[in-house]
Structures are given as structure tokens and as C-alpha cells.
Amino acid sequence: xVTFDQIYRFLDExxxxxxxxxxxxxxxxxxxxxxxxxxxxxSLDVTASAAEYAEENGFNLIIxxxxxxxxxxxxxxxxxxLSLIRGGIGVMSFHTRLDAGSGGVNDTLxxxxxxxxxxxxxxxxxxxxxxxxxxxxxxxxxxxTDELTGLLGCTxxxxxxxxxxxxxxxxxxxxxxxxxxxxxxxxxxxxxxxxMSYNSLLDASEGGMSVxxxxxxxTEQPVCDSLAELLNDAFCLDIEVFECNPILTY
Numbered sequence: 001x002v003t004f005d006q007i008y009r010f011l012d013e014x015x016x017x018x019x020x021x022x023x024x025x026x027x028x029x030x031x032x033x034x035x036x037x038x039x040x041x042x043s044l045d046v047t048a049s050a051a052e053y054a055e056e057n058g059f060n061l062i063i064x065x066x067x068x069x070x071x072x073x074x075x076x077x078x079x080x081x082l083s084l085i086r087g088g089i090g091v092m093s094f095h096t097r098l099d100a101g102s103g104g105v106n107d108t109l110x111x112x113x114x115x116x117x118x119x120x121x122x123x124x125x126x127x128x129x130x131x132x133x134x135x136x137x138x139x140x141x142x143x144x145t146d147e148l149t150g151l152l153g154c155t156x157x158x159x160x161x162x163x164x165x166x167x168x169x170x171x172x173x174x175x176x177x178x179x180x181x182x183x184x185x186x187x188x189x190x191x192x193x194x195x196m197s198y199n200s201l202l203d204a205s206e207g208g209m210s211v212x213x214x215x216x217x218x219t220e221q222p223v224c225d226s227l228a229e230l231l232n233d234a235f236c237l238d239i240e241v242f243e244c245n246p247i248l249t250y
Contacts, residue, residue, distance in 0.1 A: 027093070041061070043244045044065045113169065132183065152215070160205040
């Protein structure tokens with residue numbers, strides 16, 4: 001028998017809370033009705049569709065990247081939360097510690113892009129969530145965007161292009177505006193992230209380093225497969241990765 005506590009302890013050791021940002025809320029979101037874990041659903045977010053799918057298909061644990069509960073609750077009225085509670089489904093979320101941790105969001109991105117000589121980077125005083133390394137061979141901007149579309153399934157890429165050659169690449173999944181200066185200081189030719197504000201991209205266009213915003217979901221979803229592989233190696237469990245993006249691009 002594999003228990004909820006066993007899985008949480010395993011992931012908590014692999015991605016310790018010491019890596020979490022101070023503002024974050026991660027860890028155990030909902031304790032399950034039963035300690036035994038029968039089926040595990042891994043999802044970037046605990047969306048209403050993910051909760052419904054878990055309840056209808058016998059999953060009693062959801063592991064997510066983004067926290068199910070982020071702000072303090074004054075009452076429990078959300079139909080999604082109520083359905084999870086009624087179904088006895090446990091939820092654990094690993095957010096910024098999964099960004100920074102070994103084998104997490106940004107190591108997964110670096111691996112997909114086959115970066116070499118990978119090291120961490122980040123703002124001074126924080127865990128180095130970002131990763132920077134060398135592409136297997138230099139790429140043009142067109143070659144790089146084609147590569148991203150194939151690897152990440154991007155539906156749209158926003159780019160602030162400075163130069164035509166990309167060799168040293170910094171990566172940070174999700175919202176990357178706070179790491180732009182650190183990527184530039186680390187000597188990157190280009191910076192791949194999920195999303196940047198308009199003003200941040202405008203500034204980047206004059207900053208000397210190309211920036212590619214390839215989608216928050218698209219740059220973080222690959223970690224779900226990494227988590228599934230990690231848990232499959234550690235436990236004998238029925239595990240499924242759920243595609244949960246409710247945001248469409250037209």
C-alpha cells in the first residue's frame with residue numbers, strides 16, 4: 001500500500017520547502033478521506049475539469065504545480081473545492097520549489113532543449129530557479145521559434161529580438177519578468193520564459209538580449225511528465241498526466 005503521507009514526504013524531500021519563495025503557498029492543500037493512494041492525477045493546475053475528471057475516474061490524489069489554495073479562505077463555497085472534499089480527493093501542490101528544484105520545471109525545459117553546461121541563475125538572495133546553458137548548435141531566431149513550436153506546442157510566441165544568433169540560452173518557465181535582469185547579467189544571448197508584460201518586452205527590445213515568451217502553460221506543462229516519471233520510478237502506482245489548459249488562443 002502506498003499512502004498519501006509517503007508520497008508527500010518523498011516529494012517534500014526532493015523539492016524542499018526551503019526552495020519556495022516567501023510569498024508562495026504550497027504543500028498539502030487537501031488531505032484525502034483515505035490514507036491509501038489508488039490513482040494519481042498530475043495536472044499543472046487543479047481546474048474544474050481536472051477535479052471532475054479525477055472524481056469520475058477514481059483518482060484520489062491530485063498533484064499540481066500551481067497551488068489549489070493560494071489566498072486565505074474565509075469560507076468554502078467553491079463548487080470545485082466542495083467536489084474534491086465530497087470525493088475524498090487529496091491535493092498537494094509544489095509551486096516555486098518545483099521551479100527551483102533539481103528535475104523540476106526549469107531543468108525539464110533545459111533538458112527538452114538539450115542545453116549543455118547548465119547552471120542556475122536568479123535574482124540575488126533567491127534560490128536559482130532559472131537555468132542557463134549552451135544550445136547543441138547555434139540557431140537563428142526562425143530556427144529557434146520553430147524548435148519551440150515543435151517541443152512545447154506553442155500556439156503563439158511573443159518575441160523581443162536583439163541579434164540573429166542564439167547560442168547561450170536562459171530558461172525560466174511561467175512568468176519570467178522578474179528574472180530578465182538576472183538572465184542578462186548571466187550572459188545569455190536569449191531568454192525563454194512563459195510570459196512577460198508588454199512593458200517588460202518593450203524594455204527588452206532595447207536591452208541587448210532576445211526574449212521569447214512562449215506561453216505560461218506551454219513552458220510549465222512539461223514538468224508534469226517529469227513528475228510522473230519520478231513517481232513511477234519510486235512507487236508502484238497508477239499515474240496519469242492531465243492536460244488542463246482552459247485558455248484558448250484564436
